[in-house]
Every structure is written in structure tokens, then in C-alpha cells.
Amino acid sequence: xxIRIVDAFTDRPFSGNPAGVLLLDAFPEDDWLRKVAAEVxxxxxxxxxxxxxxxxADWALRWFTPTTEVDMCGHATLATxxxxxxxxxxxxxxxxxxxxxxxITTAEDDGxxxxxxxxxxxxxxxxxEGLAKALGAEPVAVHDTAAHIGDLVVxxxxxxxxxxxxxxxxxxxxxxxxGVIATAxxxxxxxxxxxxxxxxxxxxxxxxxxxxxxxxxxxxxxxxARFGRTELTGFQGGAxxxxxxxxxxxxxxxxxxxxxxxxxxxxxx
Numbered sequence: 001x002x003i004r005i006v007d008a009f010t011d012r013p014f015s016g017n018p019a020g021v022l023l024l025d026a027f028p029e030d031d032w033l034r035k036v037a038a039e040v041x042x043x044x045x046x047x048x049x050x051x052x053x054x055x056x057a058d059w060a061l062r063w064f065t066p067t068t069e070v071d072m073c074g075h076a077t078l079a080t081x082x083x084x085x086x087x088x089x090x091x092x093x094x095x096x097x098x099x100x101x102x103x104i105t106t107a108e109d110d111g112x113x114x115x116x117x118x119x120x121x122x123x124x125x126x127x128x129e130g131l132a133k134a135l136g137a138e139p140v141a142v143h144d145t146a147a148h149i150g151d152l153v154v155x156x157x158x159x160x161x162x163x164x165x166x167x168x169x170x171x172x173x174x175x176x177x178x179g180v181i182a183t184a185x186x187x188x189x190x191x192x193x194x195x196x197x198x199x200x201x202x203x204x205x206x207x208x209x210x211x212x213x214x215x216x217x218x219x220x221x222x223x224x225a226r227f228g229r230t231e232l233t234g235f236q237g238g239a240x241x242x243x244x245x246x247x248x249x250x251x252x253x254x255x256x257x258x259x260x261x262x263x264x265x266x267x268x269x
Contacts, residue, residue, distance in 0.1 A: 011258040015240055180201075243257065
């Protein structure tokens with residue numbers, strides 16, 4: 001069985017966010033999917049199979065962390081669309097049926113892939129007790145996305161504070177349903193990106209996710225309101241980094257990035 005490792009939200013290997021991708025004839029038992037994701041041991045492994053023609057979607061898509069299934073994942077969707085296009089299985093637009101609804105991806109001639117995702121809602125909330133200690137920085141503002149992706153979006157003072165975070169993951173894992181997204185305005189918003197972020201998900205088995213596409217469905221509306229612009233680019237990451245280009249379209253958010261396959265091999269299981 002073919003398995004690929006794809007670096008998403010980057011145009012060069014060993015950057016961005018790596019995801020496992022397996023194209024199947026149908027979904028096997030969930031236990032097998034979990035074991036494969038644990039073996040791959042990346043933040044997410046995507047499993048997809050084709051659907052009968054004539055329906056709302058072309059492919060069924062699921063994502064697993066090393067410990068659990070998740071409702072929405074951007075970088076592994078980008079990775080899956082990249083595999084379909086780079087292998088010639090698909091061209092142009094691909095529609096995925098996922099737990100979070102219908103997701104649409106469109107490939108450009110230059111290799112860019114744009115994903116159409118539901119926009120996440122943001123509700124201002126008081127900072128949970130212990131958040132500053134867990135992050136190692138004092139929040140400026142905190143918003144909850146529980147109705148959509150289950151993250152806390154935490155604005156910090158500046159770009160340097162976000163980049164320098166060394167969280168206490170044991171404390172952080174108890175503070176949100178899925179994860180904590182730390183963010184700040186870029187030092188130079190007129191430069192190549194307008195905001196920065198880092199994503200921490202110890203509650204679902206991932207201490208830090210390098211470039212989290214789904215988080216940008218909340219970061220896009222958050223920073224669009226601040227900058228008064230619907231098109232922005234986010235820079236995310238600690239040791240590994242990547243860029244996510246965002247376009248806010250009301251109830252939908254478009255996320256654009258490149259991807260590159262770094263491993264193409266056989267799974268013997």
C-alpha cells in the first residue's frame with residue numbers, strides 16, 4: 001500500500017508541516033487507521049478514498065493524530081490534494097466529504113492549492129486560570145472557537161513574544177478542547193506576512209503543530225477585523241515554519257499554500 005509524507009504550506013522539503021497521506025479503496029476499521037497514524041507519528045495522517053460519481057463530493061477524507069481522530073485539518077487536506085494532483089489522479093477542483101462538512105480544493109498551474117474551509121467563530125472570553133503560566137506569557141486577549149475547531153486564540157504582545165514561547169505542555173493541555181493558538185501582529189505588517197502564530201495541541205497528542213491550516217479559519221477573521229483587510233498572510237511555526245495565505249469570504253475562508261512530497265513508499269501492514 002502506497003504511503004506518502006508531504007510537507008504542506010511550503011515549497012521546499014523539510015519545512016512547513018509534514019502529513020502522512022494514504023489513498024484507499026475504502027476506509028478500513030478505525031483501529032487500523034489509528035495504528036497507522038500512531039506509526040507515522042506526525043501531527044496528522046490523512047486517509048482518503050474515492051466516492052461514486054455524481055455526488056456532492058469526489059473523495060471521503062479523515063484525519064488522525066497519533067492519538068485521536070480530529071474534525072478539521074488544513075495541512076493534511078492540502079497534502080492530500082497535492083498527492084492527487086501531483087500523481088495525475090485529479091486536476092483542477094477536488095471536493096472532499098469530511099467530518100466538518102464539504103471542503104473544496106483548487107490547484108493552480110504554479111503548484112499552489114487553495115482550500116475552501118468554513119470560517120470559525122470567535123467569542124471573547126476571560127483568560128482561563130493558569131493560561132499565562134502555561135504559555136509563559138501574559139495574554140492581551142483571549143477568544144474561544146469551541147463551536148468550530150475547539151481552540152483558544154490567544155493574542156500576545158508582539159511577534160517576539162510568540163516566537164520565544166516555551167510552554168508547559170502538561171498545563172496547557174487542560175485549558176482547551178483541542179489546542180491553544182498564540183498569535184500577534186507582525187513587526188512589519190507591510191512585509192510578506194501580517195500576523196504570526198504558533199499552535200499547541202497537547203490535548204490531542206501534539207505538543208506543537210508547525211503550520212495549522214484549520215487555525216487560520218479563526219486567525220483570518222480575527223486579524224481581518226484588526227487590519228480592515230480580507231486578504232492576509234500568516235507566518236506560523238517554531239522550529240519548522242510556513243506561510244498560509246488567507247482570504248476571508250464571510251462564512252468561508254480560503255487558505256492557499258504549496259506542498260512538496262518528501263517520502264513515497266510502501267506500507268506493509
